[in-house]
Amino acid sequence: MPASTMSFCGLPTDATAYAQASTIILPIPFDKCSTWLKGADKGPAAIIEASKQLELYDIETDSEVYKKGIFTAKPLHATSSSVLLRRTDAIVSGYLKDNKFVVTLGGDHSVSIGVFKAYAKHYRDLSILYLDAHADSRDSYEGTPYNHACVTARAQEFTKNIVSVGIRSMDSSERDHLDRKKIFFAHDIHDSDKWINNAVRLLTDSVYITIDLDVFDPGIMPSTGTPEPGGLGWYQIMKLLASVSKSKRIVGFDVVELCPSKHKGPDFLAAKLIYTLLSYIHANEPPR
Template identity: 55%
Template sequence: MPFNFCGLPEQFCTFENSAVVLLPVPFDETSTWLKGADKGPEAIIEASRHLELYDRETNTEVYRKGICTEHALIATGSEPMITEVHAKTDKLIRQGKFVVAVGGEHSISIGAISAHSAFYQDMAVLHLDAHADLRDEYEGSKYNHACTVTRIKETVDTVVSVGIRSMDSSEREKIDERLVLYADLVHENNDWITETLAVLPKHVYVTIDLDVFDPGIMPSTGTPEPGGLDWYQVIRLLKAVSKHRVITGFDVVELCPSDNKAPDFLAAKLIYKLLSYKFV
C-alpha cells in the first residue's frame, strides 16, 4: 500500500488530479512538556492507510476528489518554519488546491493561516484547543506554541476559540468573552454550536489542536488537559460550520504519538471526516 494519506493509488493522489493537498510539517522545537509532535504527521498518515474510505453519514467517498500528500516540510527554527509554511501554502492556494496542514506543534498554523488570510479578507479562524495560546512571548520566543493565537491575531481580526480550559492569568486579560466558548460551557449549554456560528463570518479557517479532545480519547498530546470535548461534540460543530459557512482550509496539530495507535487513528479519521463535510 502506498505511503500517502489513505494509502491511495496513483489515480487519486497525484498533484494534478487532486483537489486536496495534505502538507505535513513535522516541527517540534518549542513544545514545553511532552516532546514528539514532530512524529505526528507520519503517525497520522500511517493510521490513515487503515481508514474505511466510504463515509456513511455523508454517503461519499471523498478520496475520489483526489488527496495529494506533499513531501514533509522540514525547517529549523520557528521563524524560518513559519515563513516556509506561508510560502508553500500560498503557492498551493494559487494553484487552486484546498490545503490541510498537519503538525507538528501548533505554531505551524501561523504560516498556514497568514497565507489563507491574504486570499480571504473577511476570514475568521475557528480555534479548537484546550489552551488559550494568548501569551505574547514564552520561554524567550514570540513563536512558541503557547503564543500561536497572539500571532494569528496579527493577520486575522476574528479568532473564535472553543474548548478552552487552561490559561495563564496574563492570557485571561486578553480574552474576548464574546469569542470564547469554554469547555465547561460546551458541556452545559445545548445552544453552544448555534452561538459559535453566530460570531463566524462567511469564510472560516479551522485550526484543531488535538488536546481539545478529552484525554480519555486523545491522550497522545504534549499537554493533555482533563475535561475536554468528545468525538461527537467536535464532529457536530465541524459539520455545522461546513454546512453554514465556507471552510477555506484547516490544520490538525499536536499529536504526540505513543505505542497506543488509537489516537493516531482518531486524528486521521478527523481529517477525513472534515474533508467529507467540506466536499459533500
C-alpha cells in the same frame, strides 16, 4: 510538485496526482516550540500511517471524498520558527494560487502561524475557528513569540475574527485581553450543544479551522504534548464541524499536537477526524 513516499489513506497513484487533486495534505514535522511532552514531530507520519486503516466510504455524508483527489506532499522541514514561518507562508500561498484545499499536519501548534498568514492574504474576510484546550494568547513564552503558547496572539496579527472553543487552561496574564464573547470555555459547553449555533454565527463566511488535538478529552485523545482533563467528546466536535461546513465556507484546516505512543487509537482518531471533515466540506461545497 514533489509527492511524499507516504500517501494519505494509502491511495493509489491515480487518486493522488497533484494536477487532479482537490486536497493537499502538507505534513510539517516540527516540534521545537512545545513546552512539555515532546514527539509532535512524529505526528504527521503517524496520522498518515493510521489513515491506511480508514474505510474510504463515509456513512454520514454517503460519500467517498478520496475520489476528489488527495495529494500528499513531502514533509516541510525547518531549522527554526522564523524559517518555518517563511517557508510555510510561501508553500501554502502557492497551493492556494493553484486553487487547492490545504490540510496541514503538525507538529506543534506553532506550525499553524505561517498557514494563517498565507490564508489571511488570500481571504480578506478570513475567520479562524480555534479548537484547543489552551488559550495560547501569550505574546511571548520561553523567549520566543512563536511558541505554541502564543499562537492566537500571532493569529490576531492576521485577523481579528477568531473564535476559540474548548478552552480550559490559561495564565492570568491572558485573561484581561481575551474577547470573552468569542471564547467557549469547556466548562460552559460540556453538557449541551446549544452553544454551537452561537459559535458558528460569530464566524465570517470564509473559515479556517485549526484543531489542537488536546481539545478532545484525554480519555479518547491521551497522545498530546499538553493534555488537559475535561475535554470535549468526539460527537461534540463533529457536530460543530458539521454545522460550520453547512453554513460557512471552510477554506482549509490543520490538525496538530499529536504525540504518538505505542497505542495507535489516538493516531487513528486524528486520521478519522481529517477524513470525516473533508467529507463534510466536499459534501456541502458548491461545484468548482
